[in-house]
Amino acid sequence: MTKPTVVIVDPYSSGNLLAAGLRAAGFSIVGVLTSNPPPEVYRASFFPDVLDEYFFGETVTPDLVSRLHETTPVAVLAGAEPGVELADLLAAELTPHLANTPALGSARRHKGHMVEGVAAQGLRTIRTVATDDPEEVGKWLDRESLTGCDLVVKPAKSVGADGVTFVRGGTEWRRAFDDLIGATNRLGARNEQVVVQERVVGVEYVVNTFTFDGEHAVTDIACYRKVLRGESAAGSAAIYESVRFLPCAAPGNETLVAYTRDVLDALGIRFGPAHTELMLTEDGPVLIETGARIAGGGMPESARLATGDNAIGRLARYLRGDRRQRLDYHLRRSVIVVFLLPPSRGRIRNTRTYEAIRELPSCDLLHVNVRDGDLVGAESNLFASLDYGFAVLVHDDPAQTEADYARIRCIEKAIEVDGDSSDPVIGRRGDPG
Ligand SMILES: Nc1ncnc2c1ncn2[C@@H]1O[C@H](COP(=O)(O)OP(=O)(O)OP(=O)(O)O)[C@@H](O)[C@H]1O
Numbered sequence: 001m002t003k004p005t006v007v008i009v010d011p012y013s014s015g016n017l018l019a020a021g022l023r024a025a026g027f028s029i030v031g032v033l034t035s036n037p038p039p040e041v042y043r044a045s046f047f048p049d050v051l052d053e054y055f056f057g058e059t060v061t062p063d064l065v066s067r068l069h070e071t072t073p074v075a076v077l078a079g080a081e082p083g084v085e086l087a088d089l090l091a092a093e094l095t096p097h098l099a100n101t102p103a104l105g106s107a108r109r110h111k112g113h114m115v116e117g118v119a120a121q122g123l124r125t126i127r128t129v130a131t132d133d134p135e136e137v138g139k140w141l142d143r144e145s146l147t148g149c150d151l152v153v154k155p156a157k158s159v160g161a162d163g164v165t166f167v168r169g170g171t172e173w174r175r176a177f178d179d180l181i182g183a184t185n186r187l188g189a190r191n192e193q194v195v196v197q198e199r200v201v202g203v204e205y206v207v208n209t210f211t212f213d214g215e216h217a218v219t220d221i222a223c224y225r226k227v228l229r230g231e232s233a234a235g236s237a238a239i240y241e242s243v244r245f246l247p248c249a250a251p252g253n254e255t256l257v258a259y260t261r262d263v264l265d266a267l268g269i270r271f272g273p274a275h276t277e278l279m280l281t282e283d284g285p286v287l288i289e290t291g292a293r294i295a296g297g298g299m300p301e302s303a304r305l306a307t308g309d310n311a312i313g314r315l316a317r318y319l320r321g322d323r324r325q326r327l328d329y330h331l332r333r334s335v336i337v338v339f340l341l342p343p344s345r346g347r348i349r350n351t352r353t354y355e356a357i358r359e360l361p362s363c364d365l366l367h368v369n370v371r372d373g374d375l376v377g378a379e380s381n382l383f384a385s386l387d388y389g390f391a392v393l394v395h396d397d398p399a400q401t402e403a404d405y406a407r408i409r410c411i412e413k414a415i416e417v418d419g420d421s422s423d424p425v426i427g428r429r430g431d432p433g
């Protein structure tokens, strides 16, 4: 019997896990790459070996559709963020019963249109303007009485916190805006528009989901901790400090899940994995963004350690005909992903110090990506923060993972960094979301 085929557009980052997982589950995988070669930031996470074949295609063309049609795909999915729009369009052509609402395609990718789409359904959103015209930002700030307030300036379409800049009120936004507009982002695309938003304050969560047959099943919920780094005249950036997986029914999660499901409906997400980032503020949850794709940065692997399952497993079972899926999950073990954060800026000296992390009772995995002599501490986005490395702590007892988390931050205090340097950080293995 021939294997059923799944098409994955931009099978990088966790899209590679998606391809490998579906392949192991007995599917044949056809890749579509929206740029040739793949963007630099994804090269390390692109493994052509997990694909049965792949094509290049930036947009829907009769030729691409007809080639993919010949493979009789059972589903078309995005592997990584740049593939979201094309995956949606191809799914509408090739597997319309398993496709997101075509008219809302831009709301699933462009952060300004996303906010508009969510607000149009009466849901709470962050006050946002998306434009290429700084005059418009000035007028919007006046209209919203946001002049002088803390703001976030970011490209309308990007990943990995690339260009996401926190600025104080007043006029600082203008420098960040000018730096971004028209610039080439880390995905190799030009920033056609820039988003300026009020900066919301709260605790940040991610709700990962798998949508099928009109239901949004929650596969895992995690709490993000981030720190502000790279303070400069143009503003600062928030980078990952740790990610904690939570029980599905943890206090407060009900509100996050209800809001997320409303957001997914508002964005026309009808099939497949999605990754929604929220800020829980004093007034309740508010959307940072939804990725109409699997969570990046290897998060499905950590979710599997925590829950025994993930969106890839659910998708594979659904495509094999299992329609009786649970809409929540059971947290089996406590999992914390801890990102290494060298304490100051300069050349790192004693990276062997990190090896002590391996001895911690809950340490499941340690990746140290820095070597003695590397420049550290000027990171301004996720690409850089992931470059240092991370530890995955896994244990039945949450008290143990918390104790080991605290221990890692102590171990890190012994890291020595020589002097200051204005050289850029050498990025090595960043795998953005
Ligand atoms: N308006 C805002 N108010 C407060 N924090 C924000 C705001 N916008 C973004 N952030 C913070 O910056 C982070 C990155 O922003 P965003 O998710 O929009 O960019 P991204 O490039 O998609 O990043 P990633 O790939 O890490 O998700 C968010 O996860 C959040 O911590």
Ligand SMILES: [Mg+2]
Residues within 6 Å of the ligand: 277, 288, 289
């Ligand atoms: Mg994000």
